[in-house]
Amino acid sequence: MTSTQASPDTLSALDRPNSYIGKSVPRPNLDRLLQGRGLYVSDIELPRIAHVVFVRSPHAHAKIKGIDASAAKRMPGVIGVVSGEELATVITPWVGVLSHLKGLKSAPQSAIAIDRVCWQGEAVAAVVASSRAQAEDAAELVSVEYEELDAVTDMRSALDPAISVIHASLGDNLAFERNHEAGAVDQAFAESDEVVEAEFVFGRHTGVTLEPRAVVADWNAAEARLTIYQGTQAPHMVQNIAALHLGLKESQVRVVCKDVGGSFGIKVHIYADEMATYALSKLLRRPVKFVADRVESFNTDIHARDHRCKGKIGVKRDGIITAFEIDDLTGIGPYSMYPRTSAIEANQVVNLVGGPYVTKNYRARARVVFQNKNVMCQYRAVGHPIACSVTEGLVDLAAMKIGVDPVEIRRRNLIADDAYPCASPSGLRFEQLSHHAALTKLVAMMEYDALRAEQASLRAKNIHRGIGIASFIEVTNPSAAFYGVGGAKISSQDGVAVRLDAQGSVICQTSITEQGQGSESLTAQIVGSVLGVSMDRVRVILGDTDNTPYGGGTWASRGAGIGGEAALQATKVLRKNILDVAAAILQSIPGELDIVNNAVVNVADGAPRVELSELARIVYFRPDTLPPGIQPELMATRHFVPREYPFAFTNGVQASWLEVDTDTGFVKLLKHWVVEDCGTIINPQLVDEQIRGGVVQGLGAALFEKCVYDERGQLTNANMADYLVPMAGEMPDIDVGHVISPTMESELGAKGAGEAGTAGAAAAVTNAVNDALRPFGTIVTEIPLTPQVILTALGRI
């Protein structure tokens, strides 16, 4: 690993003896999960629990003329069949807008559709029964009369005056538009030696979590309190929204989030069927469980990435990039999602295009339109894969045009590693990035020159391999700039409370959440290291609004950087408090004492003085023996949010090595490399697997995943046979390397790593395919890169 910043002169709280920081220690929750003792929402059974199944619209756009539930209500086990109108008596509709996204508009959305359905899969009625099977039986008998309306499906014609407007009150189908101009774009293009243009097309796809979305809502009328068990990334956000729309105080809503089987941003939103489940529990005064089945997941989990982006790049003959220009169009379904909105992805595209490069000349337009398809919103690496594919695709096209090697053009244009702090043409502020160090490391890892030679020799044998490079930046550790400033009650700060128990173990409550990425582990590593106790003595509690500090949760690559720093600061306070007590007991001074291996020791000679268990015994059971005036506080709480920079940007570069079968259009991935810089690495294995998992999701987008809609707005592949998720057999080995530039905003220095892999994988693959296809004089700028797309580009079919 390479460090671009000098090490501090003194040991920090993290460099203590026996530190877990930077070590691949096993995750504390592994045994529990591997022994099948996890607690997922569908495992939860409560007395009198009922199961809800939603009757969903088969049409993309239709009027609801009538609902006849009489036969369904007579079915065995049925507790109730509830329409949108009936449910509206307990829950209010919402509008997914944020004030900092100027001009963003959307229409009120109800928990269950009232009068009209706007996408295939929108719920029109809820059937609640004693078992899921009974509810499904009854749901088949709910008869809904529809009058089909024109469906707006193609984003390219959604703004056409001849096309019907989905929400008449909004006037048109334009949800949001952003224009941005920096530098002297026209002049730059005019002075360029070459200007290259291309249109990039991105398939709509989704996150496909192993565990589907699931909720158990339990309204206790006697306590006037709603407990929501839900696999969510943001428990306090759910608490706020549920309370707001059910007319409750936040103190009347508890959100409990136990184990979660994958989230990827899918579970950071508020879905209509989840709101309906909360409301049904209140209406029926009993616990209600909703578990989306796989077909429902495809039809209602947020989709993402459905973009068509025109791009233009100017370049001088010496390889200097003069300007970028983009025009992005995306269709988001009939409503902007709540509460994070569906304008963020397009907004991110505008923010991020050209981000790694020096040029200041940049023009961008992004338009977000409504359509009668499932809702779109933020999924892992929001906007990054679009921006990276467009930017890196254009850079490669420019390099090809002027005959410069793809690595070389990047060397000539990436922002220099000593140029920080600086800002991008879209106004993003960078604290410290390491593009050149990362690229240098990548080139060495992949043995770039040898690979080029191999490529050339294979080409002579009619074997067509390609190398693709993609530099990227990633938004992590977001401050309030992301949502808070726009009025959303989504906290950007996180809190951690740590306390020493009566036997010298540590209980740590944190507001970040765990969905499999290792939040629990990294928190325990930090607490154990800073305090000087072994990790097995640290118990981490997450995901419970009654029992953790207030905070944002885990999304946008923020858990380690923000929640981790709060853990560090809280533990430092606890450590100081313990040493104060120890000094009083030992008639020493705190500065001469330390905590190592679960015991207070002398700093000077390391000699053990008192076990933490003994100290705790004295404090809790024999406080009478402490000197007068000593009041031990063996619990400490600290909160943290970055204040200096709105986001802690990270950077990295990826490379793909693949083979294209030019007879069949099939792409075989041979190898993938990533070098990234997430600052301080707490657990190298967790970081590397985050990167690999992210890369695999990006490779899914590149080659396989697409929600295929027909012209009537019907999703035609809503199952695991036809929607192709990336599988292990097709995945290449993924080598991961690191450059480390810690952020100075926190003592921990950690930035996020959750989305870097997804950000650049598709761009690297597309560039590699085009590199392989070079002898054929064709360029592909559409993903997924299916055999059909490649054979068509090659003119074979």
Next chain:
Amino acid sequence: MKASAFAYARATSVANALELLSVHGERAKVLSGGQSLLPAMNLRLIAPELIVDIGQLAELRGIVVKGGVLTIGALTRHADLLKSPEIATHLPLLKDAVAHIAHPAIRNRGTIGGSLAQADPASELPACMLTLGATIIARGVGGERRIAASEFFAGIYETALTPQELLVAVELPVPPKNSTYFFHEFTRRHGDYAIVGLAALAAVEDGRFDDLCLGYFAVRDRPLLAKSAGKLVDVAVTSAVLSEACSALAEELDPLEDQQATPAMRRHLAKVLLTRCVASLLARRDLCAGGPA
């Protein structure tokens, strides 16, 4: 995703199963490995009133070689075929094909009889039966019927079986000693249903085909034994001959359009497969050089 309510009967013998089928006919479904039936029921695509579970009928499981014929019981699982020394020795083509069926968990449960009775046009085994000249043994209350594989597959999920019949076994002649084979399928991911696949069996003598059977799958509503194979038998195969065979093949196909491929793409890939198959069986890399016609 819960199946509609259904009645369940565990057949105690083949006779008992046939009795149940003769009484319930189309209202009943036979449960073998359940790898296609149960997902379809859970998706409520089908809602049989009665499930006749034949899983306990040990007499339907097993592989026997006798007098130049392999008899494979209908309940023989894909995993059994993959592990069988008899299959490896006498029908290596079948072993190769089975390795392409889905994933281990599915191969551990799925059965040859179930796959053939399901008759998915994109599945491997029906085409293998055509190529290998199999005879399908169907039993009803009135006795047994022997149906040539070429007569068995009638369309998408359609076969010559009546609702009252049970597929009990398949018989496969052991190919001559000098036979060679080729199996390949194009799938987006390993284990997926094929976009186009080919199970071929050949007798090669002095660089020429004495015999060539080309069992294609996913090229129309049922597997196809390509007649255009005849253009390659008893001739010196040149690029021109191969190209002509490819053109004739394209005429024979009636590919369906789905999300993976247009008919044009399926025709194209079928020709690529033919080219690669011939080049492989004749050990003539030169035939692949210019790509398919």
